Amino acid sequence: MTLRYRGRFAPSPTGPLHFGSLVAALASYLQAKAQGGEWLVRIEDIDPPREAAGASDDILRTLEALGFEWDGEIVYQSRRTEAYRAALDRLQTGGALYGCACTRKEISDSSVQGIEGPVYPGTCRAGPAPGRSARALRVHTAGALIEFDDRWQGAIRRDLETEFGDFVVRRADGLFAYQLAVTVDDAAQGISEVVRGADLLESTPRQIHLQNLLGLATPGYAHLPVAVNAQGEKLSKQTAATPVTTKNPLPVLLQALAFLDQAPPAGLGNLGEFWSWAIGNWRPERVSTTRSIVVSVT
Ligand code: GLU
Numbered sequence: 001m002t003l004r005y006r007g008r009f010a011p012s013p014t015g016p017l018h019f020g021s022l023v024a025a026l027a028s029y030l031q032a033k034a035q036g037g038e039w040l041v042r043i044e045d046i047d048p049p050r051e052a053a054g055a056s057d058d059i060l061r062t063l064e065a066l067g068f069e070w071d072g073e074i075v076y077q078s079r080r081t082e083a084y085r086a087a088l089d090r091l092q093t094g095g096a097l098y099g100c101a102c103t104r105k106e107i108s109d110s111s112v113q114g115i116e117g118p119v120y121p122g123t124c125r126a127g128p129a130p131g132r133s134a135r136a137l138r139v140h141t142a143g144a145l146i147e148f149d150d151r152w153q154g155a156i157r158r159d160l161e162t163e164f165g166d167f168v169v170r171r172a173d174g175l176f177a178y179q180l181a182v183t184v185d186d187a188a189q190g191i192s193e194v195v196r197g198a199d200l201l202e203s204t205p206r207q208i209h210l211q212n213l214l215g216l217a218t219p220g221y222a223h224l225p226v227a228v229n230a231q232g233e234k235l236s237k238q239t240a241a242t243p244v245t246t247k248n249p250l251p252v253l254l255q256a257l258a259f260l261d262q263a264p265p266a267g268l269g270n271l272g273e274f275w276s277w278a279i280g281n282w283r284p285e286r287v288s289t290t291r292s293i294v295v296s297v298t
Pocket of ligand 1: 009010011012044182195196200
């Protein structure tokens with residue numbers, strides 16, 4: 001049996017769709033559609049403090065206006081708490097978790113810097129100090145050496161304990177951590193390949209670790225270069241990236257296609273022509289294998 005390709009686009013509704021997320025949407029879409037596969041959309045609304053009112057609908061309307069067609073129902077992470085709780089229970093039963101009482105300040109004062117911030121020094125591994133109570137839940141990483149082969153970023157090998165440390169799966173504010181929610185959802189949705197920005201490359205080893213602990217299959221991974229401004233900052237709401245306009249969508253779609261190093265002929269005159277060329281001529285091997293590309297569109 002050949003498994004059908006299934007990809008996804010998983011925006012966080014922190015603001016309108018901007019150029020950087022359009023590139024991730026487009027690459028994941030073309031990668032799926034060029035193989036006759038499915039493309040799912042998942043709204044990652046598990047972090048209410050970071051969300052902007054109306055952003056989910058706005059992103060979906062923009063995708064629609066640009067001519068993206070998703071398969072199946074949209075999944076909202078805010079409605080998936082039962083599944084995340086079940087995964088936490090399973091990790092807890094397997095002895096993979098411990099409660100952590102440390103504050104952010106205590107951790108930054110006592111740790112070495114890792115690939116993405118301080119490496120948790122394991123202070124609460126044997127239980128919080130007397131008189132302190134657990135705030136967050138962390139997962140053990142001792143001995144976890146994670147290797148995977150990324151379609152664009154090549155062979156990646158990370159030692160989780162020394163490069164990241166035991167990481168949080170349920171936050172001190174009670175919210176489920178991104179790493180847990182994404183792992184559970186990619187598996188539940190049967191995603192065969194995750195195509196996303198290389199700003200998430202360093203999250204992948206943690207997600208594979210959780211897959212291993214939960215007995216879930218590991219999908220393929222393909223991390224695209226991220227669009228950055230001249231200062232090297234990711235184009236996002238924080239860097240005031242202009243939202244993608246839906247009034248005249250062809251130029252921005254062509255810009256996103258150029259970012260992916262595809263070479264469309266001059267004169268694609270409407271959305272129909274754009275999509276049939278882009279899907280029919282998608283060449284993933286042309287995509288740059290760098291981690292970021294400076295763009296002048298903002
Ligand atoms: N929701 C994440 C973001 O918008 C992407 C998660 C993912 O693709 O795994 O940055």
